[in-house]
Amino acid sequence: MSKPGAHIVILTGAGISAESGLGTFRDVGGLWSRYDWRDLATPEGFARDPGFVLDFYNWRRERVRAAKPNPAHLALARLQRDWEGEVTLVTQNVDDLHEQAGSAPVIHMHGSHLTARCAACGHRWPAPREMAPEDRCPACRAEAARPDVVWFGETPHHLEAIGAALAAADLFVAIGTSGTVYPAAGFAGAARAAGARTLMLNLEPAENADIFDEARHGPASRIVPDWVAALCPGEAP
Incomplete structure (x- = not known):
């Protein structure tokens, strides 16, 4: 003590x-036993299919907002x-x-599920209920909105x-x-x-x-x- x-x-x-x-991630039955983290939690996966990644994080964000x-x-x-x-x-x-x-x-x-981040300028803002690939950064107006979470390969x-x-x-x-x-x-x-x-x-x-x-x-x-x-x-x- x-x-x-x-x-x-x-x-x-x-x-x-x-x-x-x-849910946890690496335990038996965890998220990474049901989904491929390479598709959902890497910059490369986001570049390949941003809509798929954003849909996943929209679902996760709703779970977070409902949790106590x-x-x-x-x-x-x-x-x-x-x-x-x-x-x-x-x-x-x-x-x-x-x-x-x-x-x-x-x-x-x-990072946090409840904020979005601009991949172009780094600006952060409260994440909307649903994010889409065409969302623009409020600061620089680039179509570069992404979840404000640290993915594999990021610091x-x-x-x-x-x-x-x-x-x-x-x-x-x-x-x-x-x-x-x-x-x-x-x-x-x-x-x-x-x-x-x-x-x-x-x-x-x-x-x-x-x-x-x-x-x-x-x-x-x-x-x-x-x-x-x-x-x-x-x-x-």
């Missing part, structure tokens, strides 16, 4: 949102509010469930800020993530190299479980609130 005043860095992945009805935070999201918002030290919350997820639960700030390293956002947080961490916690894709797969090792302890909270052991000092397994909606309750005694609001 971390001492009051410690800096906790948390990385969340698809597993924390699974109980809110948003679960007890795991609420517990992390409580931790950010009540912990006597610093809590840096980084997510690989492109939903807004952390924000709905009350977390702030949240570092979205893979995640905010890596400098994340690296600084890991270097200053006393505890690194990975929640609901497979831990198999870089650069996020290297976060635990970077935190350990800086002297932090590491904890995994996951439904089941991940492939890189051996680099964590401690692991707890079970549904995020149970194990995350239990962990937060141990750090922040007292009745949750």
Whole structure:
């Protein structure tokens, strides 16, 4: 258990949102077992068939807008509010469930389903309910609107800020993530190299479980609130 005043860095992945009805990607039955990520989550796939890609993300966006935070999201918002030290919350997820639960700030390293981005000038704006290939950028008017998410082969956002947080961490916690894709797969090792302890909270052991000092397994909606309750005694609001 971390001492009051410690800096906790948390990385969340698809597993924390699974109980809110948003599917995971690499697990059995996950999205990439049903769809080819090369067609839907790469710049090349978008260039080949932008309409197909946008239809997929329109469907995902509706799922995100209908989803509600679960007890795991609420517990992390409580931790950010009540912990006597610093809590840096980084997510690989492109939903807004952390924000709905009350977390702030949240570092979205893979972007967001709820914004669009211009592939020509980089301008961002709130995503409409449905995006189409002929949509124009509000800033430069180019027909270059795309989902504001990081695809395979693209560089995640905010890596400098994340690296600084890991270097200053006393505890690194990975929640609901497979831990198999870089650069996020290297976060635990970077935190350990800086002297932090590491904890995994996951439904089941991940492939890189051996680099964590401690692991707890079970549904995020149970194990995350239990962990937060141990750090922040007292009745949750």
